[in-house]
Amino acid sequence: MTPTIPGFDLQRVQVADGVALNTAVGGSGSPIVLLHGFPQTHLMWRHVAADLAADHTVICPDLRGYGASDKPSDTDGATYAKRTMAADTVALARALGHERFALAGHDRGALVAFRAGLDHPAAVTHLASLDVLPTLDMWQVMRGTTAAVGFHLYLMAQPPGLPERMIAADADAFFGHFLDLWALDPEAIPAPVRAAYLAACREAVPSIVADYRASAGIDVEHDQADRDAGNLLAMPVTVLQQDWGAALGFDARALWSAWAPDLAHRTVEVGHFMAEEAPEQVTEELRKLLAR
Numbered sequence: 001m002t003p004t005i006p007g008f009d010l011q012r013v014q015v016a017d018g019v020a021l022n023t024a025v026g027g028s029g030s031p032i033v034l035l036h037g038f039p040q041t042h043l044m045w046r047h048v049a050a051d052l053a054a055d056h057t058v059i060c061p062d063l064r065g066y067g068a069s070d071k072p073s074d075t076d077g078a079t080y081a082k083r084t085m086a087a088d089t090v091a092l093a094r095a096l097g098h099e100r101f102a103l104a105g106h107d108r109g110a111l112v113a114f115r116a117g118l119d120h121p122a123a124v125t126h127l128a129s130l131d132v133l134p135t136l137d138m139w140q141v142m143r144g145t146t147a148a149v150g151f152h153l154y155l156m157a158q159p160p161g162l163p164e165r166m167i168a169a170d171a172d173a174f175f176g177h178f179l180d181l182w183a184l185d186p187e188a189i190p191a192p193v194r195a196a197y198l199a200a201c202r203e204a205v206p207s208i209v210a211d212y213r214a215s216a217g218i219d220v221e222h223d224q225a226d227r228d229a230g231n232l233l234a235m236p237v238t239v240l241q242q243d244w245g246a247a248l249g250f251d252a253r254a255l256w257s258a259w260a261p262d263l264a265h266r267t268v269e270v271g272h273f274m275a276e277e278a279p280e281q282v283t284e285e286l287r288k289l290l291a292r
Helices: 042-052 082-095 108-119 135-141 144-155 162-169 171-181 191-202 205-214 218-229 244-248 252-257 279-291
Strands: 009-016 019-027 030-035 056-061 101-106 124-130 237-241 263-267
Touching: 009 082, 019 042, 019 082, 030 042, 030 082, 030 108, 030 279, 042 056, 042 191, 042 279, 056 082, 082 108, 082 218, 101 108, 101 279, 108 124, 108 218, 124 279, 135 218, 144 162, 144 244, 162 171, 162 205, 171 191, 191 205, 237 252, 237 279, 252 263, 263 279
Parallel strands: 030 056, 030 101, 101 124, 124 237, 237 263
Antiparallel strands: 009 019, 019 056
16 A cells, blocks of 8 residues: 555645646644655655644645656646746645645755745745755756766756656666665665655656756746846745755855845755654754744
8 A cells, every 4th residue: 555644635636727736634723835855755744744733734745747646748848847836836725725835845845945935925934945955056066076966967957758768767776776875764764655656756757857857947047037136035944954065065055045034054964865864853943944
C-alpha cells in the first residue's frame, strides 16, 4: 500500500484548466501550505505536517507534474514555469477556503514558494525555503568543476528528447541516485516511502524534466525581471540550508538577504532531506516563522 500521512484526507483539487492536484489536508486553524521537493511527493512532509496539524490547517499537494497530480504536456515552455506552479498553489488554497496562507517549500517546492511570494504577496503571509537558492542565484554560483554536483540541472536543461530518453532508460537508478547521495541518514526514508517516490518519478519523467528545463529558461527570466525592478519578498522569510556556500564558494545568507529584508537564515547540520531527517528541527523553525 502507498504510505499516507496519518489523520490527513486525500483530495483532488482543480487549480487550472485540465490540472488537478493530489492534496493531503489535515488539522485546523490558520493555514500553511507545504510544497515538496525532488525526487519526492507530498509524503516528504509526513512528520512535519502531522505535528503542525495540532494547531494549523496543513495543506500538502503533489506539485503539478509530480506524484498523483496531473501532468500536462509542456507545449509552450511555461507549463512548468514556477510562476504557473505558484498560481496553482494560490488557486489550491483559495479552493480550500483560504485567501491568505503561510507557505513552506523544499527544493523544487521552495522555488515555487519563492515565486509565489513575489507574484502573490497579498496571499502569502510567511515564507520558508528549505535547502535551495533562488533560481537566478543558483545558476550564477554554479561554475567550474564544483558544478558537477548539479549535473542533473544541466542534463534536464537540454532540449526535449534526449534527457527524457536517458532518464527513462533506468529511472529508478537515476532518481534513486539522489535519494542515496543527498541523505545523511538513509533510515529517514524507509523502504515503503522510497518505493513510493521511485514509482511516482518513474511515471513522471517528461514532466519532471520540463520542470527543470523551465528553471534554465523562463524561471531565470522571471527572476531577472524582478531583480531589475527591485521587487522583494515582503513577508517574513525563513531559510534553512546546508552549508553549500562553504563548499561552492558563495555567501548564502547574503544572496537570500538581497531578496528578503525580513530574513532568518539558518545553516543546519543535516542532509538535504531535512524535513525527513530532522522533522522536529524543521517544525520548530516553521513555528518560529509563523510567530513573527
